[in-house]
Amino acid sequence: MFNPARLTLARERRLITKKDLAAKAGISPVTLTRIESGGTDAPEEPTIEALASALNYPSSFFFLGDPEVLQENSVSFRRMSSTTAGQQKAARWAGSLAYEIDDWVHQRFNLPKPEVPDLREESPENAALSLRSMWGVGFKPIKHIISLLETNGVRVFSLDESNCNVDAFSVWRGTKPYVFLNTQKSAERSRFDAAHELGHLVLHQHGLLQEPGGIEKKEREKEADRFASAFLMPREDLLARVPSFPSLGDLIKLKSRWGVSVAALAKSAFDAGLVSDWHYRALCRELSAAGYRKKEPGPMARERSVAWEKILRSLWSKGHTKQRISSALSLPIDELEALIKTVVDDKAQKEAEKARSGNKSGATLRLVHSDR
Template sequence: MDQLLNPSMLVLARDSRELTQSKLAGLMTVRTDGSPPVTQGYVSKAESGAVAVTGERLALFADVLGYPEELLVLPGDVYGFGTACIHHRKRQSLSAPAVRRVHAYLNLARIQMRRLLVSTGVQPANAYFRFPLSAVDTARDAAAEVRRRWGVPDGPVESVVALLEAAGGVVVPRETPSRAWDAVSQWPEGEAPVFLLNAATPTDRQRFTLAHELGHMICHPHPVPEQEQQADEFAAEFLMPASQILDEMSSGLNIEQLGQLKQRWKVSMAALVRRAHDLAVISDWRYRSLNVELSSLGYRTDEPGPLKPEKPGLPSRAFRAWITQQGAGVDDLAARTLLTAAEFHEVFQSAGLEDQLVRDDCHHEGVERD
């Protein structure tokens, strides 16, 4: 029986290439020498499930989109904007097509890593939980509860990425030309939480962003109007617990002290200024003057004292385990992640997730066994 295209996967693949239906139809027409032409209406019907796509037409979609047919026929759901299980931290300048592309990257990362993790057994058990907010139970309470349940020691969180992975989450950085988005995350029912992180952003922003996304996962199974503020409150308490950082701040907080606190707590100077104000350590006037000083020094866009990057370990462990268990090569690994070998390197090596074992495999047919 011929394989049948999954309309949801077609939309995902098209969005990931940031193509309109008309543009995709035009590219397909060129590949078939224009006889007969592929129309935008046909692509629309294929994406809605109004026409069944198999055989040569399925192969044409796969060829033009640059994905294996296996991705386009994969069963399952794709989660996009407005669904309860997806959250994102972005700026207003990010266009709607770019948002769809980032969401497509997130869904791809979830699908790709699930295919590897289920078969390799390297992923820790899922320790994520829900903490519904109320007038009594606040986002700060939720952050404290996560630190307690996950056994986070007092003081700064050593590595947010490592903590999320140890609790059973998946963190995947992705290189993109735009800095207008920071991260997107999703926690579909019955699956592991997934965080897609913009690899172009600085470490201090990545840490706060991941804590913000964790706040969404823990506190917001359903969207609420105040969720962004609540997620920021969660992140601030998670990374800078009030009871632990208060003694290190003073009403005379200055730029030099902010630089020292940044290195200790591994958050941005701007986040520290905001935290000091929220905790009533500094006055409204001092808060405004510090922000003006940060801006005049250019620290709003480029803070001094960059922090050491936090790189996920789970994807690399999954790559190693799959290659070793299967006795396969990097081309097979790329196929397992539903990518061509070239795109596998582009997606994972550029983000620093492709470790030496995988790189070496480019030059050898197999992997040496211990």
């Protein structure tokens, strides 16, 4: 049966108004409103095909069950005030699609169980140290934060919204934690976003996002930032490595140790008492003048998901390309690729396909399994 909720999802994911979609599909706005509101029992097949074509979604997508909706007060948008209502809806629908992909993968692979504790009773800095201890990191630099999150059961997806208004967000789905990272950010800033969202997961997981007020929202964001700084750059390590009165050049040379932006390192050095208020403000002016707020000096390579790469390589080795996976999920391939954009590249798929060359038998998707 045609599911009007799926039409709403696809339309809002594409950021298309009802009026524009109706025009592209060749139907009246009134007819579209009736279809999307469930006011018509069964749209005719040509109408469904026209809507699917206009949205670039497979027709089969509109005959699936109700999508799982991410409620606004359960999602920790980093820059909620700067996003439009449409962009927020589109991002939440990306989460709904990620849930479906995750469920599909979970049926075929054994993924790590979540090991993300409730640390809301601790200060952000102490929570960061506690989690480092629990995850066996100690005071060492975290070289690969995405892998660390995945190893401890956090589901990591890309958020390819073609804008920076939605930096990143995290959400709890029952006992499963999810993090979505915007692919428009630099590698260093994306790492900080990942740590920031981890801060939300451990500090604000039990109803603390409900009905946020403006001041409360800002305070939670500050707490997540403090957690991220302490998690990526422990104060003990900063004190041992950063010289007194560091120059901008010193910070640029040192930032690669922790995999952070030079701006984040300057802020952490200030918070650790290594630089005075006057010196910090001078560093900030120098950063801005050099353009380092927008373009990172000495940029690092973007991290890729180890878990997703293993999953996709296993599927590809059995002939299950991204196109076949998207077809099995009744998703357009661009939505699948957007949600795993920072995971693997086409070269990896070609290598996997080359490795299985000559093996034409393949296996059904139902038979694909893997250990952790």
